[in-house]
Amino acid sequence: MPSVDIAVVGAGPAGASAAIAAAQAGARVALIDEGIRLGGQFFRQPARPFNSQASDALRNHFRRGRQLLEQLDHPKIEVFTGATVWNLDPKRRLQLYGSHGRLEVRAHCIILATGATERSAAFPGWTLPGVMTAGAAQSLLKGHGLVPGGRVIVAGSGPLLLAVARQLLDHGAHVTDVVEATPLRRWVKHGVHMRRAASQLWEGVEHLQRLKRAGVGLHHGMAATRALGSLQVSGVEIDRVDERWRPEPGSTRQLAADVLCVSYGLIPSTELSRLAGCGHRFDTSLGAWVVGTDTNLETSQHGIYAAGETRGVGGAEAALAEGRLAGLLAAASLGLWGAGHASAVAEARAEQARLRAQTEAVLGLFCVQPGLADLATDETPVCRCEGVTAGAIRLAAREGARQLNSLKAWNRCGMGPCQGRTCGPIAAQIIASETGAHLEAAGCFTARPPIRPVPLSALAETATPHPTGTAMEDHAGYGRVVTGRR
Numbered sequence: 001m002p003s004v005d006i007a008v009v010g011a012g013p014a015g016a017s018a019a020i021a022a023a024q025a026g027a028r029v030a031l032i033d034e035g036i037r038l039g040g041q042f043f044r045q046p047a048r049p050f051n052s053q054a055s056d057a058l059r060n061h062f063r064r065g066r067q068l069l070e071q072l073d074h075p076k077i078e079v080f081t082g083a084t085v086w087n088l089d090p091k092r093r094l095q096l097y098g099s100h101g102r103l104e105v106r107a108h109c110i111i112l113a114t115g116a117t118e119r120s121a122a123f124p125g126w127t128l129p130g131v132m133t134a135g136a137a138q139s140l141l142k143g144h145g146l147v148p149g150g151r152v153i154v155a156g157s158g159p160l161l162l163a164v165a166r167q168l169l170d171h172g173a174h175v176t177d178v179v180e181a182t183p184l185r186r187w188v189k190h191g192v193h194m195r196r197a198a199s200q201l202w203e204g205v206e207h208l209q210r211l212k213r214a215g216v217g218l219h220h221g222m223a224a225t226r227a228l229g230s231l232q233v234s235g236v237e238i239d240r241v242d243e244r245w246r247p248e249p250g251s252t253r254q255l256a257a258d259v260l261c262v263s264y265g266l267i268p269s270t271e272l273s274r275l276a277g278c279g280h281r282f283d284t285s286l287g288a289w290v291v292g293t294d295t296n297l298e299t300s301q302h303g304i305y306a307a308g309e310t311r312g313v314g315g316a317e318a319a320l321a322e323g324r325l326a327g328l329l330a331a332a333s334l335g336l337w338g339a340g341h342a343s344a345v346a347e348a349r350a351e352q353a354r355l356r357a358q359t360e361a362v363l364g365l366f367c368v369q370p371g372l373a374d375l376a377t378d379e380t381p382v383c384r385c386e387g388v389t390a391g392a393i394r395l396a397a398r399e400g401a402r403q404l405n406s407l408k409a410w411n412r413c414g415m416g417p418c419q420g421r422t423c424g425p426i427a428a429q430i431i432a433s434e435t436g437a438h439l440e441a442a443g444c445f446t447a448r449p450p451i452r453p454v455p456l457s458a459l460a461e462t463a464t465p466h467p468t469g470t471a472m473e474d475h476a477g478y479g480r481v482v483t484g485r486r
């Protein structure tokens with residue numbers, strides 16, 4: 001069982017910068033990510049060098065990511081890629097499973113930098129081939145240079161919509177429409193807060209201008225309410241929605257489409273922090289639970305820190321600053337506190353606070369609204385793993401299942417391989433809508449190991465010695481990535 005000073009879970013902007021800061025302070029670090037390549041969502045790197053058709057924006061993006069990831073080639077950092085952490089206990093023992101088998105890592109400190117996942121919506125037709133999340137379309141583009149064929153509609157709410165529509169358009173996709181549920185009048189009302197987020201606002205305006213010039217239809221205050229088609233999406237129904245995203249009867253329009261990309265914002269990934277027994281708080285603008293920390297980014301479990309999107313959606317720049325701060329503070333807690341450490345901490349703290357405040361302004365504009373639950377008809381599947389419909393969830397809520405955990409016992413919602421990651425937030429909204437209680441009252445599913453599907457042999461096996469110094473890979477020249485111990 002390898003033992004390190006600091007284990008960092010997640011190699012996105014937060015985890016990578018945490019690992020670098022901690023190693024530079026003198027800590028022995030294990031950086032673990034279930035992805036084959038490092039970089040997380042934002043700095044996702046291409047499988048092969050991108051062809052000459054990559055836009056300048058994407059090239060810059062890859063370059064910035066590589067510059068960060070190159071710094072991981074540090075003698076004190078050991079990187080485990082393709083390794084899922086499926087269990088974590090309060091004694092800071094992590095269980096990993098990946099292509100190299102099973103491994104247990106023990107650490108004096110842990111930094112959780114597990115990022116976020118996208119919020120899906122359940123509406124008739126959302127399980128048809130051709131419907132995907134906007135982030136999935138973006139991942140295919142960044143990771144493999146692929147864009148969806150045919151007519152593409154991007155729908156939902158939040159800053160990701162315009163960014164993804166623009167990226168797809170720049171890379172040759174035929175984006176016909178963007179459907180944003182947040183009405184324009186909310187932009188006007190919220191305008192004063194957006195002064196704090198001038199750079200994000202400007203970026204959004206640039207995306208809008210580019211989309212308008214390309215003739216993309218922009219629909220504010222509307223939502224995709226039905227994906228049409230039998231074997232594959234052939235069209236989308238959109239409806240006008242009120243400020244709470246409730247569809248207005250009689251406002252339906254049909255748009256032709258071959259692909260529908262949907263995103264209603266992000267939800268922090270908290271499975272590991274829940275498993276470790278850390279305290280969480282409900283974030284009202286996200287409509288989701290985030291791991292709670294003190295001002296030193298330490299959770300309620302001693303020695304377990306959190307940084308980046310798992311603490312609440314803050315954007316990649318905030319994740320970078322916060323990761324750096326977490327790395328410095330975790331190292332300091334182990335007595336690794338050299339010259340210049342205090343000023344580095346102060347600098348990272350100020351940067352983190354400034355950037356977090358900026359994103360709060362943006363998130364306030366795109367708060368998730370209760371009408372999202374009304375998009376699902378009784379026949380709409382919500383838990384795809386277990387085949388539980390919205391009607392079954394409504395019935396269970398009326399019969400007394402007022403929390404996600406009781407719903408699980410009622411009809412197995414959330415018990416499949418995804419462990420409720422996709423259906424949990426939708427089911428919570430349906431319960432809240434049915435009972436009239438606040439979304440927070442629905443709670444969240446209790447996390448149980450394994451948080452990801454692993455073979456039974458991974459649970460049964462005793463820890464096996466791990467090959468040392470094997471399986472070196474070189475990804476796009478950003479440094480050595482080790483799947484074994486160095």
Ligand SMILES: Cc1cc2nc3c(=O)[nH]c(=O)nc-3n(C[C@H](O)[C@H](O)[C@H](O)COP(=O)(O)OP(=O)(O)OC[C@H]3O[C@@H](n4cnc5c(N)ncnc54)[C@H](O)[C@@H]3O)c2cc1C
Pocket residue numbers: 009010011012013014015032033034035039040041042043083084085086113114115116117118134135136138160163164266269272307308309310314315316317319
């Ligand atoms: C689909 C999607 C698309 C996005 N697109 C944009 C965009 O275009 N522009 C923008 O500004 N922001 C975007 N964001 C937000 C952006 O991801 C963040 O601001 C930034 O990447 C957050 O960094 P992070 O390090 O906190 O998390 P992430 O970058 O998400 O990194 C988290 C890492 O943790 C790993 N991980 C999670 N759980 C485990 C586990 N159990 N075991 C091992 N590894 C684990 C994941 O594989 C991942 O690499 C997007 C987010 C998502 C989810």
